[in-house]
Amino acid sequence: MTTPQATSVPPQHNGLPVGKMPELRVMPAPADANVYGDVFGGWIMAQVDIAGSLPATRRANGRVATIAVNSFVFKNPVFVGDLLSFYADIVKVGNTSITVNVEVYAERNRLQADIVKVTEATLTYVATGPDRKPRPVPPIESLLHK
Numbered sequence: 001m002t003t004p005q006a007t008s009v010p011p012q013h014n015g016l017p018v019g020k021m022p023e024l025r026v027m028p029a030p031a032d033a034n035v036y037g038d039v040f041g042g043w044i045m046a047q048v049d050i051a052g053s054l055p056a057t058r059r060a061n062g063r064v065a066t067i068a069v070n071s072f073v074f075k076n077p078v079f080v081g082d083l084l085s086f087y088a089d090i091v092k093v094g095n096t097s098i099t100v101n102v103e104v105y106a107e108r109n110r111l112q113a114d115i116v117k118v119t120e121a122t123l124t125y126v127a128t129g130p131d132r133k134p135r136p137v138p139p140i141e142s143l144l145h146k
Contacts, residue, residue, distance in 0.1 A: 015115025016105055022085040023102075026052040030080050039078040044104070044119055048072070051086035052100040052123045059090055059098050060127035061138050067097065068124040076118045082106035084118070091122070096134040099124045 016022075026047055049066055050123045056064045078084065085105045092099040104119035129135040 015113075015117075016085060016107075017087050017103070020053075020087055023054045023088040024086040025083065026086075027031050027083050028080055033080045039080065041074060041081075044063065044074070044084075045069075045121075047084065047086060047093070048051060048102045048104065048119060048121050049123065051088050051104075052102045053120070053125060055088050055090050056098040056125040059093065059137065059140075060125070062135075063128045063130075063132075064098065064125035065128050065132070066088055066123060067126045070099070070122040070124060072119070072121040074119055075115050078106055078118050079108070082108055082118075093137055095136055097124050097126050098137060105146055 024047065025117065030037075032043045033039045053064055053066070083106070085107065086102055087105070088097055088100050088102045093103045100123055102119075102121045102123065103117065106116045106118045108114040108116060127136050127137045
């Protein structure tokens with residue numbers, strides 16, 4: 001009797017960014033949509049803001065506040081039941097500000113693994129202190145030695 005040889009199959013790219021972990025994954029509920037099942041843009045914007053704030057908070061080593069939505073593009077509709085994955089990358093760090101790019105993908109028809117990019121946005125956050133006033137973003141070296 002022979003045993004089948006193991007073959008190395010490369011991981012398939014299913015439409016999600018390769019080698020990156022999402023900051024947030026969420027599935028919209030019926031309360032997040034209009035009567036036609038389309039998810040409200042404002043609900044998506046709120047989730048994008050949360051996803052963007054996560055790397056900004058880590059980089060600022062503390063509280064941040066959203067100060068600008070630099071761009072926001074809805075590329076495809078989002079439906080109740082879509083599994084949304086939010087990917088966020090810091091694109092710029094200033095003295096007190098952190099700019100983050102967020103991309104959102106919807107996983108539809110999970111049996112068929114239909115992945116669609118639905119939104120991309122760029123937001124700017126400001127690091128704030130306990131008084132909620134802007135404070136300097138700490139140098140990256142100081143964060144590495146903690």
